[in-house]
Amino acid sequence: MVGADTEVVVIGRRELADGVLELILRGVDGELPFWRAGAHIELVLGEGLVRQYSLCGDSADSTTWRIGVLKEGPGSTFVHERVRVGDHLVARGPRNHFAFKEAPRYLFLAGGIGITPILPMVAEAEAAGAEWRLLYGGRRRSAMAFLDELAAYGERVEIRPQDEFGLLDLDSALSEATPDTLVYCCGPEPMLVAVEERCAALADGSLRTERFTPKPVVGADEAFEVDLSVSGLTLRIEPGCSILETVEKAGVNVLSSCREGTCGTCETPVLEGEPDHRDSVLTEAERADGGFMMICVSRARGLRLVLEL
Structure with a gap:
């Protein structure tokens, strides 16, 4: 589950590249929650805006978090234009559905702001003595963040x-x-x-991806029932209405x-039934297991689900 809300203060702010802003956050009450490479936090920005940003600093530093924010959409525009050093924000998490796993060799592929979760992975791979390579693309060099830090790794980048x-x-x-x-x-x-098309022949689990936008939804919306084991409710989920919306109305x-299957915040245990996974978070192995689902977008393959809610 997502960690409790943490109040943070902005102690650093600088432009990393064209349209990319770096924020350094410190916990108001001291030590920040632990995280590992691949984790993201959510920032509560006001005006109903909550956005997810990958942590891209040093996971061994328990006093500060670093994020990179591409100016794209209302949430990031709010950060670029209104968040300043000294401002207090509420952060949720960290949460990690892009966890860095131990392996002898790695291939890192990053496009644009997708470099943010990859950066601490590169550092961990280097520290572990693993073989690795990073291929990093962007529209133009001036818009690509962290080039100065990556230069230290030489030809592997x-x-x-x-x-x-x-x-x-x-x-x-x-x-x-x-x-x-x-x-x-x-x-x-x-x-x-x-990348997914080219990696289709690789062994299961060899490719790990993280999306900032949702996958296209595939499948029809049929009505089904959801039993909520904790609250004791039985709800009918109508076509065009999500499980999340229905349980909130109840x-x-x-x-x-995010409400679009990309952040993992609404992850819910499945006690009975088969989910129709439509999120952009779970791995194929996690989908096959069926123990959890993202109720903001996913539905049922049958007529009934039992959820731990």
């Missing part, structure tokens, strides 16, 4: 701005992946789809954020 090199050569990069290589990818949807409080 390939910087490929599109205006200089064209689209990333994913075929070449993935052709070198051995069976014991973990592939981590974060970036825009076309890049993720292209007075059941559920922590949620």
